[in-house]
Amino acid sequence: YDAAVSTFRQNSTDIFMDCPSRERAGWLCDSFFTSRVERELTGKSVVEKNFLENFLMPKSFEYIEKGAFPMCYPADFLSGEFIPNWAMWYVLELEEYYERTGDLELVELAKEKIIDLFKYFEGFENEDGLLENLRSWVFVEWSAANTFTNGVNYPSNMLYSRALKSAGKLYGGEYLKKAVRVKDEINKQSYFDGFYHDHALRTLEGDLKVVENDISETCQYYAFYMKCATRETHPALLETLINDFGPYRDVNEKWKKIQPSNAFIGNYLRLDILSEEKLYDRMISDIEGFFFHMVQKTGTLWEHQQPSGSCSHGFASHVIVWLHKIFSKKIGK
Numbered sequence: 001y002d003a004a005v006s007t008f009r010q011n012s013t014d015i016f017m018d019c020p021s022r023e024r025a026g027w028l029c030d031s032f033f034t035s036r037v038e039r040e041l042t043g044k045s046v047v048e049k050n051f052l053e054n055f056l057m058p059k060s061f062e063y064i065e066k067g068a069f070p071m072c073y074p075a076d077f078l079s080g081e082f083i084p085n086w087a088m089w090y091v092l093e094l095e096e097y098y099e100r101t102g103d104l105e106l107v108e109l110a111k112e113k114i115i116d117l118f119k120y121f122e123g124f125e126n127e128d129g130l131l132e133n134l135r136s137w138v139f140v141e142w143s144a145a146n147t148f149t150n151g152v153n154y155p156s157n158m159l160y161s162r163a164l165k166s167a168g169k170l171y172g173g174e175y176l177k178k179a180v181r182v183k184d185e186i187n188k189q190s191y192f193d194g195f196y197h198d199h200a201l202r203t204l205e206g207d208l209k210v211v212e213n214d215i216s217e218t219c220q221y222y223a224f225y226m227k228c229a230t231r232e233t234h235p236a237l238l239e240t241l242i243n244d245f246g247p248y249r250d251v252n253e254k255w256k257k258i259q260p261s262n263a264f265i266g267n268y269l270r271l272d273i274l275s276e277e278k279l280y281d282r283m284i285s286d287i288e289g290f291f292f293h294m295v296q297k298t299g300t301l302w303e304h305q306q307p308s309g310s311c312s313h314g315f316a317s318h319v320i321v322w323l324h325k326i327f328s329k330k331i332g333k
Helices: 002-010 030-042 046-054 084-101 104-122 154-171 175-190 217-225 235-244 263-276 280-298 314-330
Strands: 199-202 208-210
Touching (some): 002 030, 030 046, 104 154, 154 175, 175 208, 217 263, 235 263, 263 280
Antiparallel strands (some): 199 208
């Protein structure tokens, strides 16, 4: 808990930062998790409003494709690089921000940019309504899952379905119906042999074919987190994830074909799913397995499972949210 507080403090001066040692500007997706911590610790969303509002101030972003969001702002990437997935996380965070604050003014300020964003994504929808061959840096997480992002990437489309649902809740329109269509198509294509598969590619004849051997642990977490799968629809897969995966899985034994997750974002999706399932003892065990080695070495929480990136990463403070929930439930509050 103390390591999480220290990590949050170092990364929330006036906007949410990735880390204090590497970059001043803040990254989307990371902010989705860090913003929850601000609310838990302060009861306010002041820093989050600063962060979200920054993306809405410019009329356009000079170096990236029209309709897209920067992955990190305020910053200009002269190479034109951006993460299309992170723009979808902006929509998810905006929905949660509105639920936290009731700030309709910011939601309305974002409306035009959100509409333009989904118009942008429409240009990548294939005949099945799924996003295919997204441009720039398609990012799922720091693991082998990110080598499966070409073609139709199902985790990205799971996120797309969830972002459409958030947009529908905020702005109405056809977004909600489209979210269901995308979800149903993902389940039709990606799920078979007990797992969701990460991507599909075109054959020489132009047909779309799922790559059967490319399966990541993180893809399974995306499926449940984005509500493409639930306990009711996929109970066996959920039990497998809970019992056979996580920090104590042996990647050389059971489920060798399933590529393991890294800290961001797979392990965070896992813990949020466990939280939703009210598996508090398992959460405590997993938190120890994922994070205690970090606390022992640096007293902060990291970007990766190993110290190969930043060793004080803002999103990692989300541990606070889980610990608050675990112990409030355990003492009956």
